[in-house]
Amino acid sequence: MSVKTSLMPYLAQCLSSDELLNSKRYLFESNRQLRRQSHCLKVFIKIDDPYSFILLQALAQFISRYASLMPLNITFHPVLIVEENAFPEPVLWQKNAISDSQYLAKLYCFHSPTAGIEHNQSDKVAATKKLLTCGSDTKSIARLIAIFDEYWQADVDSQNKTTAAFNAQEDASLNRHSDLLQKLGHYQTATINYAGEWYWGVDRLAYLEQRLIALHKLPLQPIFTKTRLNLNAISSLKHTKTQIKCHTNQQLTLYFSIRSPYSHIGLEQAILLAKKYQIPLTIKPILPMVMRGLAVPNAKKMYIFHDTRREARRLNIDYGKVADPLGQGVERCYALFKYAEEQGRGTEYLLNYSRAVNSQGLHSDTDKGLKIIVERTGLDWLHAKSLLKQSSWRNWAQLNLDEMMQLGLWGVPSFSYQSSKQQLNVWGQDRLARIEQFIQSQRL
Numbered sequence: 001m002s003v004k005t006s007l008m009p010y011l012a013q014c015l016s017s018d019e020l021l022n023s024k025r026y027l028f029e030s031n032r033q034l035r036r037q038s039h040c041l042k043v044f045i046k047i048d049d050p051y052s053f054i055l056l057q058a059l060a061q062f063i064s065r066y067a068s069l070m071p072l073n074i075t076f077h078p079v080l081i082v083e084e085n086a087f088p089e090p091v092l093w094q095k096n097a098i099s100d101s102q103y104l105a106k107l108y109c110f111h112s113p114t115a116g117i118e119h120n121q122s123d124k125v126a127a128t129k130k131l132l133t134c135g136s137d138t139k140s141i142a143r144l145i146a147i148f149d150e151y152w153q154a155d156v157d158s159q160n161k162t163t164a165a166f167n168a169q170e171d172a173s174l175n176r177h178s179d180l181l182q183k184l185g186h187y188q189t190a191t192i193n194y195a196g197e198w199y200w201g202v203d204r205l206a207y208l209e210q211r212l213i214a215l216h217k218l219p220l221q222p223i224f225t226k227t228r229l230n231l232n233a234i235s236s237l238k239h240t241k242t243q244i245k246c247h248t249n250q251q252l253t254l255y256f257s258i259r260s261p262y263s264h265i266g267l268e269q270a271i272l273l274a275k276k277y278q279i280p281l282t283i284k285p286i287l288p289m290v291m292r293g294l295a296v297p298n299a300k301k302m303y304i305f306h307d308t309r310r311e312a313r314r315l316n317i318d319y320g321k322v323a324d325p326l327g328q329g330v331e332r333c334y335a336l337f338k339y340a341e342e343q344g345r346g347t348e349y350l351l352n353y354s355r356a357v358n359s360q361g362l363h364s365d366t367d368k369g370l371k372i373i374v375e376r377t378g379l380d381w382l383h384a385k386s387l388l389k390q391s392s393w394r395n396w397a398q399l400n401l402d403e404m405m406q407l408g409l410w411g412v413p414s415f416s417y418q419s420s421k422q423q424l425n426v427w428g429q430d431r432l433a434r435i436e437q438f439i440q441s442q443r444l
Helices: 003-015 018-035 050-066 090-108 121-133 138-153 168-184 202-215 226-239 261-277 298-315 328-335 337-342 346-359 367-376 381-386 393-406 429-442
Strands: 039-045 072-078 191-194 197-200 251-256 281-285 414-418 423-427
Touching: 039 050, 039 168, 050 072, 050 090, 050 138, 050 202, 072 121, 072 138, 072 168, 090 423, 121 138, 121 168, 191 202, 197 202, 197 298, 251 261, 251 393, 261 281, 261 298, 261 346, 261 429, 281 346, 281 393, 328 337, 328 346, 328 393, 337 346, 337 393, 346 367, 367 381, 414 429, 423 429
Parallel strands: 039 072, 251 281
Antiparallel strands: 039 191, 191 197, 251 414, 414 423
């Protein structure tokens, strides 16, 4: 192992530390006050991104609440094209995004994007041209929402369609916005950049609110916390023995990658959720995207790293001292998974492994690191070592991936909750709250 590789967990720990974050925030705020500037929020939106539609409606409430309490400068930046490799399964991503945005719209009482409406490139161009005619400040929010509402609520009136291409000025604006998104370090829309940090969608607005509330010492609570209430309740189970009697014919399945930071915090929470409701939990590992030949932009890697850190902080889950298991670390993990399952310790094994590589800096591609994980799980190291070269795990890892995609899901962590009544499939650790709501609704 190279010196550089051995030092990576300590570098990751430093980059994700509260001390570094607080220092950056202090410098940004000091500079803002020195220059007597407003709080500058840059919002990136895309007409065919349903999360942008939801975010704009949330920002209307955000502006209404905070504009009179602090100096705000919010600018809107329409984008037409994002990096293709940021979305490995764009069709599945878009279908899920519409369904998920409908859930968010119902949760927050927003207008909902309508599924099944067919929009062609001409529709997108026409609507984007309208977005570009809006002002870029807070006064334009109502008009922006109206344009998204028209696009997502019904088919665009054919008499009002325009097939004209973007003119030179419009092209220049779109290119500027795309360049700015890339320069500031992100890869997708429905995002807000403020003072060096990113907030994606309504799910992360509470963090931005908390930051501004703290800066101005306001006696307020964030308003965008509805999807977090149940997750906080799950987190509190670490300190209780509360369980709810389970109903028969229930199953929670987690599609998991040992390299995925979101899978790490998803696994921690799924175990607690299954314990709370006494539901059997099945974990189905799949290969990471990179090991399946798919590219992951650097901006995506860094956003996920920092976003996982703040989510982990909120949930009291250790994360940050990362020893990336990509390659041999992943292969060795999966090579021993069936052995651990045969011993009735599959979940415990993956949890120990995930904690080791995500928060303890253990290099699982070495015998020294892997032995610690194996023995923590109560497994026999000598027998485990003899299994490391077998490759039959590749077959079930592929089957797990195929099964996940047949459910309309494409990335990890994904969850499938099944009961005798119904099935709910969701993507992302954020949506465990939705699964809990679903469980509770079936027991009323």
